[in-house]
Amino acid sequence: MKCHKCRGSLEKTKTNKVFEDNILVENISAYRCKGCGELLFDEVSYNKTLKAIKSVKRKIPQKVLSKIKMVMA
Numbered sequence: 001m002k003c004h005k006c007r008g009s010l011e012k013t014k015t016n017k018v019f020e021d022n023i024l025v026e027n028i029s030a031y032r033c034k035g036c037g038e039l040l041f042d043e044v045s046y047n048k049t050l051k052a053i054k055s056v057k058r059k060i061p062q063k064v065l066s067k068i069k070m071v072m073a
């Protein structure tokens with residue numbers, strides 16, 4: 001896998017990302033370009049993250065959906 005911007009090589013990393021404005025997910029597997037610093041998510045861990053968010057949201061009533069912090073395994 002190469003960076004889509006500069007074709008630089010990518011290194012594995014972990015990152016945090018806010019989804020839907022109020023769901024902070026920590027420790028998501030991702031790749032960072034050694035050239036330009038662009039952050040890319042691999043599809044598998046990204047889908048896993050979205051699934052985890054969905055299941056968390058199902059468990060929590062909409063009205064207390066203020067701020068959620070999740071940590072991926």
Ligand SMILES: [Zn+2]
Binds near residue numbers: 006007036038
């Ligand atoms: Zn790059």
